[in-house]
Amino acid sequence: MRNMLNEHDIEGILKKMRNMEPPQNSLLRAKNRVMAFVREGDTHRQPMLERSSIFHLLIPKLRFKYMIVALILALVLGGGGTVAAAQNDLPGDALYGVKLASERVAERLVRSEETKVALDAKFADRRADEIVALEVKADAAVKSGALQDAEKFEKHMDRTAEQLKARITHSQERLAALKAKDTESSLKASAKLESRIDLWESKLAAVESATSREELKAKLAEVRGKVKELRAAFEKVQDEAADENGAKGRDEQSATGRVGAAENKLAALTDRRARILVEVNASGDAEAKAKFDESDKLYQEAVTLVAQAKAALEAKDWKLAWDKANSAFKAMVQFHGPMLRARVNAEVKEETREKREEIKEEVKERLESVIPEIRVRAREDLKARLDEQKETE
Amino acid sequence: MESTATTLRTYTCRELCQPEIFEDLYGTYSRKLYRYAYYHLNSKEDAEDVLATTFVRLWEYVTANQKATVRSITALLYRIMHNLIVDQYRARKPASSVEEMLEVGIEIKDIKALDASKKAEFSLVLEGIEKLEEADRNLLLLRFIEDLPVTDIADMHGITENNASVRIHRALNKLKNIVNAQYAK
Numbered sequence: 001m002r003n004m005l006n007e008h009d010i011e012g013i014l015k016k017m018r019n020m021e022p023p024q025n026s027l028l029r030a031k032n033r034v035m036a037f038v039r040e041g042d043t044h045r046q047p048m049l050e051r052s053s054i055f056h057l058l059i060p061k062l063r064f065k066y067m068i069v070a071l072i073l074a075l076v077l078g079g080g081g082t083v084a085a086a087q088n089d090l091p092g093d094a095l096y097g098v099k100l101a102s103e104r105v106a107e108r109l110v111r112s113e114e115t116k117v118a119l120d121a122k123f124a125d126r127r128a129d130e131i132v133a134l135e136v137k138a139d140a141a142v143k144s145g146a147l148q149d150a151e152k153f154e155k156h157m158d159r160t161a162e163q164l165k166a167r168i169t170h171s172q173e174r175l176a177a178l179k180a181k182d183t184e185s186s187l188k189a190s191a192k193l194e195s196r197i198d199l200w201e202s203k204l205a206a207v208e209s210a211t212s213r214e215e216l217k218a219k220l221a222e223v224r225g226k227v228k229e230l231r232a233a234f235e236k237v238q239d240e241a242a243d244e245n246g247a248k249g250r251d252e253q254s255a256t257g258r259v260g261a262a263e264n265k266l267a268a269l270t271d272r273r274a275r276i277l278v279e280v281n282a283s284g285d286a287e288a289k290a291k292f293d294e295s296d297k298l299y300q301e302a303v304t305l306v307a308q309a310k311a312a313l314e315a316k317d318w319k320l321a322w323d324k325a326n327s328a329f330k331a332m333v334q335f336h337g338p339m340l341r342a343r344v345n346a347e348v349k350e351e352t353r354e355k356r357e358e359i360k361e362e363v364k365e366r367l368e369s370v371i372p373e374i375r376v377r378a379r380e381d382l383k384a385r386l387d388e389q390k391e392t393e
Numbered sequence: 394m395e396s397t398a399t400t401l402r403t404y405t406c407r408e409l410c411q412p413e414i415f416e417d418l419y420g421t422y423s424r425k426l427y428r429y430a431y432y433h434l435n436s437k438e439d440a441e442d443v444l445a446t447t448f449v450r451l452w453e454y455v456t457a458n459q460k461a462t463v464r465s466i467t468a469l470l471y472r473i474m475h476n477l478i479v480d481q482y483r484a485r486k487p488a489s490s491v492e493e494m495l496e497v498g499i500e501i502k503d504i505k506a507l508d509a510s511k512k513a514e515f516s517l518v519l520e521g522i523e524k525l526e527e528a529d530r531n532l533l534l535l536r537f538i539e540d541l542p543v544t545d546i547a548d549m550h551g552i553t554e555n556n557a558s559v560r561i562h563r564a565l566n567k568l569k570n571i572v573n574a575q576y577a578k
Contacts, residue, residue, distance in 0.1 A: 004573045005514065007565050013518045014537035019502035020494075022427040026437060030427075030445035031419055037449050038412050282498035 024279045028206050036136040039129065090130055090137075091156035099126075113178045117189035120171040121196045127164035128203040131157055131220075135207045154213065161219045164200075168226040172233050179237050190234035198272065200227055235333050255318035255325070259309045262325040265332055266306050273299060302331040404466055406459035409451075419448055422470055425539055429471065432522065432534055433478050437497050447474040467541065468549045475531060491515050514572075521571040529564035536561050 089095040103123050110116055134157045141150035171193060179186040201224060208220040273296075280288045309324035408414050426447060430440040450473045455463070463469055491504055491512050504515065522530055535541045535549070547557035 004576060005569060007569050009514070010518060010565060010569050010572060011537060013515055014533060016504070016515070017432065017501065017518075017538050018428070018540065019504070020428050020431070021500040021502065022424055022431070022440075023437065023498045026441040027423050027427060027444075030441050030448075031416075031423065033445040034419060034448040034452070035412065035416060038415055038452050278500065281500050284495075284498070 021278050021282070023282050024275060025206075025209075028202060029210070032132045032203070032206055033136060035129070036133040039133055090133055091160055092152060112185075113174055113181075114185045114189045114192075117171055117174050117178070118192045120167055120174065121193055124164055124167040124171070124200060125196055127160050127167060128200045130160050131164065131207055132203050134160065135210055139210070154216065157207075157216060158219060161216070161223055165223045165226050168200075168223070168230050172226075172230050175230075175233055175237060179240075183240075186237050190237045193230065193234050194268075197227060197231055239329065239333060252316075252318055255313060255321040258322050258325040259306075259313050262302075262306050262309060262328045262332075265329065266302060269299070269302075269332055298331045302328045305331060404455070404463040405461065406455050409455040409463070410459070415448075415452065418466070422467070423448075426470060426474055429534055429539055430474060430478065431499065432538060433530070435523070437499065443474060443477050446477055450477070465545060465548065468545050471535065471539070471541070472549055479527065491519075517572050517575050518568070520575065521568050524571050525564065525568060529560075529567055532557075532561050532564045533568060 089099050103119075103126075107116065107119055110119060134153045138150045138153035138157065141147070141153060175186060175189055175193070178189055204220050204224050204227070208217055208224070211217060211220075277292065280292050305324050305328035309321045309328060312318075312321035312324055409418070423444060427440050427444050430443045430447075431437070434440055434443065447470060451470060454469075454473075455461070491501070494501065495504075504512070507515070522533065525533070532546065535546050536543070543554050543557050543561070546561070547554045550557065552560075
């Protein structure tokens, strides 16, 4: 007979339950809903003075070109209140034009190309957020039967996706121009893009899986393609800069810098790898897992190389430290692509499973509705046969 | 580095009403709250739904009470979530076994490595939790799974620390009896 469990055993099992890993896509979907609500509410939370400013009242009736005049007036007279109020507006809102115009003004005011890339990243962030917020609104409109509104939001989503694509193309061009001029600045700019690009990808993927419109799906996939191109471009910048530096001389400063950069990239990648691993495991897809494991060898290699680079740095072997850090970079760049493909596989698998669940539910519902009918028929049939039997007897 | 959200001790609208900090706060608490909701509801979809609604309610609360100071954000979040669970999700789905959880994509670290009898014990505890009364279940989830200090739990329930400890102990005892009764079968 098995031993009974005591309180200590039960406590141990309860504590093990802490190790549950929630599905990443559930957390992301919930987050998108919350943040769409927060950003929408944020506009209404502006202080009364800003919301009731004369510009806010006038602007819906003005044409776009007058909005620019209103913008300048607002900056001069209103201390930027209207512009601030516009920052949370979505496409289709009264002050959205002001928001876009303020972005263009900001771009013109900035001289350094590096800062322009940072602005590109910031504004691309906004477009991605707007797409998520519009999807939530469109979904709510469909559910409440306001189909005209839903159509309006969808049109805005299409346009915003186009704008995001243009922003990303812009960043890519700016990065290329910067690389031709100044390696150091192009490296800094690529680091700024690198910190944002994951967010765009995950937001686009979330909307892509949520929408049922094929046209929008295709458009978002196109934008994601552009994001991938941009990733490849800045990885190339980083890689080539590394080779250039390597050729220049391997003193203490450059070796320390290179090892530090490799450590940072590894830390970011470790975090990303852990998240993707959870998604791949959650999908239960053997093929995705195999792809992940295969690419993970490169990650393990990068971990070893970074450790060796650090050891060489301590031993003051600058050349070896630099070389090891550089090889670690190369391994990390190679690792990234296949790891992402494993993730995409997992996502597709998850979607298929959800569809399968939907079908199961539908079949179950249909069966449940049919079963009482079958029972009645069987009962009638049985009764008829019993009556027949009685008559024969 | 610790996130901005967790380094703040008390909160007012000045901090919480900023979307960036709020997003940070979501990042800090979403996993724990999802887990709490899942063990209460046994449903992936309901847990996701109640998680989003909890944060929306928190946002509504802090933006509507701009002068209020939130002493313990943890306690407030769990309280909002628990009220939602009790009010809106009365119908719990039957507890899932470990295998069923894995099937729907709920991963528990190291669970696959357990032998069959340990997995069975795990499933029995999951079933046992479902058979507990709501108040007892909540105490055990907060104390042992969410790892909240007894002080916070006492604060959430408006009882003394001593009373909270006694109730947690009793709830654990009830769970033990339920599990062992199943075990004997």
